Amino acid sequence: MDHYLVVGNPVEHSKSPWIHARFAELTGQQLHYGKLLVAPGDFEHAVNAFRAQGGKGCNVTVPFKFDAAMLATQTTPRALLAGACNTLRFEGSEVFADNTDGIGLVNDIVSNAGVKLAGKDLLLIGAGGAASGVLGPLIEARPRRIAVANRTQAKAEVLIERHSELAGVHGVQLSAPELGLLQGTFEVVINATASSLAGEGVPIAPHVLERKALAVDLMYGPAARGFMDWAQAHGAVPRDGLGMLVEQAAEAFLFWRGVRPPSAQVLAELRATLSSPA
Ligand code: NAP
Numbered sequence: 480m481d482h483y484l485v486v487g488n489p490v491e492h493s494k495s496p497w498i499h500a501r502f503a504e505l506t507g508q509q510l511h512y513g514k515l516l517v518a519p520g521d522f523e524h525a526v527n528a529f530r531a532q533g534g535k536g537c538n539v540t541v542p543f544k545f546d547a548a549m550l551a552t553q554t555t556p557r558a559l560l561a562g563a564c565n566t567l568r569f570e571g572s573e574v575f576a577d578n579t580d581g582i583g584l585v586n587d588i589v590s591n592a593g594v595k596l597a598g599k600d601l602l603l604i605g606a607g608g609a610a611s612g613v614l615g616p617l618i619e620a621r622p623r624r625i626a627v628a629n630r631t632q633a634k635a636e637v638l639i640e641r642h643s644e645l646a647g648v649h650g651v652q653l654s655a656p657e658l659g660l661l662q663g664t665f666e667v668v669i670n671a672t673a674s675s676l677a678g679e680g681v682p683i684a685p686h687v688l689e690r691k692a693l694a695v696d697l698m699y700g701p702a703a704r705g706f707m708d709w710a711q712a713h714g715a716v717p718r719d720g721l722g723m724l725v726e727q728a729a730e731a732f733l734f735w736r737g738v739r740p741p742s743a744q745v746l747a748e749l750r751a752t753l754s755s756p757a
Pocket residue numbers: 541580604605606607608609610629630631634671672673674675676677679680682697698699720721723724725727
């Protein structure tokens with residue numbers, strides 16, 4: 480039996496053990512997936528202890544995604560660009576690292592929500608760990624432009640600077656406008672801030688929403704309700720972060736096991752379990 484973990488703080492609420500157990504069941508893989516609460520400053524020691532016991536890999540969540548990147552001996556290009564990792568795989572002395580958050584979000588939008596990103600105008604709100612992880616894969620989906628707006632504008636400027644070469648390769652316009660002075664409308668709006676998590680208001684004005692825009696909050700569960708209700712009230716199509724959660728897990732499962740699980744089925748089952756409609 481191969482062992483995996485989700486490591487974070489807090490971690491009690493994590494749906495990852497349920498998701499990976501279901502993936503394993505549906506693909507006939509023999510594995511056990513647990514969760515580990517780690518104190519700040521104890522990440523490296525905790526992960527090395529798990530490796531010493533024969534652990535095969537782990538998912539990494541808040542606040543350790545940057546620490547995970549430091550442990551890697553080999554890092555995928557998308558994780559290098561993000562500067563943060565959410566998936567580690569252990570093979571002998573090697574630690575392979577990936578960041579599956581962005582491809583998870585793109586797969587959820589394109590495959591589960593059925594919304595094409597190519598040629599669209601996107602607004603990404605935030606410039607923290609989640610926004611860093613999703614910007615590269617969003618660029619690779621070839622929208623027309625992506626505006627990255629963050630409360631601290633300088634952080635958004637650093638983020639777009641780091642991604643400027645990739646944006647050039649894919650012909651995507653990148654900008655970092657001031658959050659309070661956004662102009663024009665966007666067909667896809669992604670809230671990658673911690674505003675919902677913190678129970679604070681939606682950080683943008685509704686005029687940026689194109690009619691029937693897709694408005695995604697990376698948060699899920701009751702905390703995402705405020706953003707979802709706001710989006711719906713202003714003519715947008717709301718979506719929470721549950722699909723991204725399942726899709727990033729599916730990419731992690733593929734990274735570990737070489738098998739892609741049926742993520743859409745597992746997302747439908749998880750929504751039914753949580754009575755979470757979108
Ligand atoms: P983080 O690194 O702490 O970054 C927080 C970001 O939110 C920063 O850009 C911060 O702006 C901004 N912010 C915080 N409070 C705000 C407010 N009241 N108004 C406007 N902006 C605010 O956090 P993170 O790791 O990026 O996580 C962000 C969210 O994504 C969390 O809700 C997390 O649960 C979610 N997430 C979901 C998934 C999934 O699979 N569904 C995966 C990853 C993350 P400043 O720079 O100005 O401080």
